[in-house]
Amino acid sequence: MTPPPAHTAPLSPPPGPSSPTLIGYLWRWLLGFPFVVRVRGLAMGTVSWGRALVTAVPFLWLLLFFGLPFLVVLKISFSQAVLAQPPYTPLFSWAEDGIMELRINFQNYLLLVQDSLYWVAYLNSLRIAAIATVCCLLLGYPMAYAISKAKAEFRVPLLMLIILPFWTSFLIRVYAWIGILKNNGLLNNFLLWLGVIDEPLPLMHTDFSVLIGIVYSYLPFMVLPLYATLSRMDESLLEAAADLGCRPGKAFLTITLPLSMPGVIAGSMLVFIPSVGEFVIPDLLGGPNTLMIGKVLWTEFFSNKDWPVASAVAVATLLLLVVPIVRFQKAQEETTRKAEEGRT
């Protein structure tokens, strides 16, 4: 039997006894990825150690520095803050007589439930992130649509102009809005000069300024996935609809909009999820009353030096974001699959 080429080799579950013990199964699963498959490949004559290495290096890196840290956060969220180095109590400790003690402290989570500060911060983060996402969509969709309908030679420069602010410093772009929105800032001065208002509007340090900051910073993340789906759309569908007497407005609602949903979802998630935990924007543009969860976490960690509570805040935020993150991942896989289908 000739071995199939390396890149199309079908990968079936690794061989082994038909009913492994639980430990054996765990062991195989732990070691099994991706090495069991490779060993079998070697036996069959397809040398795939290189492939195992290619997979293992990024996988182990992300496991060590992205996956494992969440377990550490989870662990520390159950410990107690102390004045020590590091500033939390260990979960396990050796008592006399060789007994190992496990101390799990639920205080931090109780605090999150009991203290209204955290509730308000969570709800406010979700609310501001949701409004910002809708605003990004309302502004970004027409822009992406207009770019995809522009003449071919203008499309790349127009896209470049969307991306360019993203390459300049995020911090500095948020800073620009301070000069515009503050009481004697550009916008107020302009409105006073126009005579629309008699005294400066309090724009800075409000939810409004935070909202503007988020929409401004995350707009490119909305436009790019939308453009990607809109530009891949099959124009002949719209032509067919027009030939059959469908009006452009209706064609947009029944063809373009549904077909662009993957882009809408990907873009919305790219805006919504990071905005929920945003720190820089509420810190620089928001006021003392703008409670957002990213800022609360930052304060717990840097000002109060309470690592366990900061960890509990992080765990609760993650729980809140699990559903949108999974949704985003599905959308991402969908687009990858479509791109691969398009190639074959």
Place this chain on the structure above:
Amino acid sequence: MRHWRPFLLFTVLAFGYAFLYLPIMSLIVYSFNESRLVTVWAGFSTKWYGELVHNDQILSAASLSLQIAVLNATGAVILGTLAGLVLARFGRFRGRTAFTTLITAPLVMPEVIIGLSLLLMFVAMENVIGWPATRGMSTIVIAHLTFSTAYVTVVIQSRLSQMDVSIEEAALDLGAKPAKVFFVITVPVIAPALVAGWLLAFTLSLDDLVVASFVSGPGASTLPMVVYSSVRLGVSPQINALATIIVGFVTVAILIAGYLMHRQEKQRLKMQ
């Protein structure tokens, strides 16, 4: 309806781009302002640029940030290429879902969570294996690599999936080793994506305040950390000058990239 549609689309674009660019323009204009007050125009001056180039704190922070960004970008392209190959070429395998989760989650994960979790991880590692004894450049590079790899992977994976695999297959059929096929055929084809990924990782690293603040130690302040502490104290024209320099660099780089791409495209058309 038909004939005013182009006008409507044009208005939308004009409004959108004005929203994106007016704030940046205001930064640039007021960096040349004589007055310290950002909102009052008091005549043209370049004195803030002079102060900026003599600000040792900003200069050393900029140099640290550039070193971190270069190391991070190079590492992220290597890790991202490997991960992109796995996702685009290896088909289904055990643990693929875990793998894609680890790749896509950093794209949307709030920065405060990435920063906190990595710091706690570093502290735990220090307690267990004694490394990293001090936090600073090395821990920042590791942290940046972790989230920028995800971005680079997406860029490289999409280029790999658009690529014509039949050339790779032909080389494999003719007996070339997979590693040779990769370096002789795949790398040149995906070179633009490698460059784009490198630049993306470079900017992500240069731009990061939150993660670096968590994982950095005493004495290691990156450029965003210095900018942030000065912005918190109030509006400062030196930051406007810095912003103008950054925008200038990025614009020139993008114009060069655009010109090169345009020339390549023209050559490709000529060859056909």
